[in-house]
Amino acid sequence: MAKKFSRTSADRRKVGRRHPLAAVALIAVGLLSTGGAYALFTTSATADTSASQEQLVEEGGKLFAANCATCHGMDLQGTSEGPTLIGVGEAAVHFQVSTGRMPLAASGPQAEEKPVQFTDEQIEAMYTFVGSKSPGPGLPDEETIAGNGDAALGGELFRINCAMCHNVAGAGGALTQGKFAPSLAGVTSTHVYEAMVTGPQNMPVFNNNNLTLEDKADIITYLQFLEANPSPGGFDLGNLGPVSEGLFIWIFGLGAIVAITVWLTAKSN
Structure with missing residues (x-):
């Protein structure tokens, strides 16, 4: 007749005991998962922002070439008809265009305020383009x-x-x-x-x-x-x-x- 064995309470505690590093491993897995998810989200948001910024610059470049480059030059270097825009920054472009002073209607002692010729989105594109070419005072x-x-x-x-x-x-x-x-x-x-x-x-x-x-x-x-x-x-x-x-x-x-x-x-x- 086979002898029947039974586990003692001490044996049961030994079998059910977790490894000392189990808690550390769980924390590490949690941190890696959270960090990975955050990095993925941040990378996606940064990529979207970068793409949006590039699109603004591209659109602003087209508007600048069509409305401003004749006087200020394609590279913002200025001409005999208008000053350089290198270093003026986004603030100068926003001020001049959003008050209607630019584009200039006619030469005179100074540019006067007149109805604005561009939408807010177009103005943002233009000052973003100029700011990307040469940094200066911002909004x-x-x-x-x-x-x-x-x-x-x-x-x-x-x-x-x-x-x-x-x-x-x-x-x-x-x-x-x-x-x-x-x-x-x-x-x-x-x-x-x-x-x-x-x-x-x-x-x-x-x-x-x-x-x-x-x-x-x-x-x-x-x-x-x-x-x-x-x-x-x-x-x-x-x-x-x-x-x-x-x-x-x-x-x-x-x-x-x-x-x-x-x-x-x-x-x-």
Whole structure:
């Protein structure tokens, strides 16, 4: 008769025990799976972004060749009809094209704002193309143009750096040889920032050594404050200062006094 054997509790524990490295192996497999999936996703996203960027550059190159290269050259080197665009960056192209200043309608003292001739997608393609050829100032981030800066400090910086041309209230003003500083009323914060970093027309360039990003944000905040708070004194006479105000008093104020005097004299006679 065969002898019957049974496992003891100690034997059962020995058989059911995991290898000491099993937990490490499971963690390693999990990390490799997660890392592989992330790498695959990131690679796919990067490839899609790269393809989209290349398509933008290609489309922008076609638009540039058809609308800009005659004056600025196929390689952005400039010609006798237009300046070089090497180093101007995306901000300059976006400012000039999205305000209608470019393409230039006719030669003159300076390019004037006019209806925009391109869609937002076409404008993006053009500034992406120029930026890919030669890096320069880029478009602002949302934090800089959000209007969350110090309006009082921005007003002080504006009066020091900008008011001599644009007027203390941003109403604009005349310059020499038929040139002018445009009014800043209704100008978007993006365009204000781009003008500061690229110096269009007769405007100087305010890089981050002249005005920091915080300074630019403060100036933009001040201009937004002016936009949202009209003159508390009533009719602002174009915000052109004491000249227009004095002229108004001489013509209408003294004119009214003379008219009343003549009326009183004629009535007494």
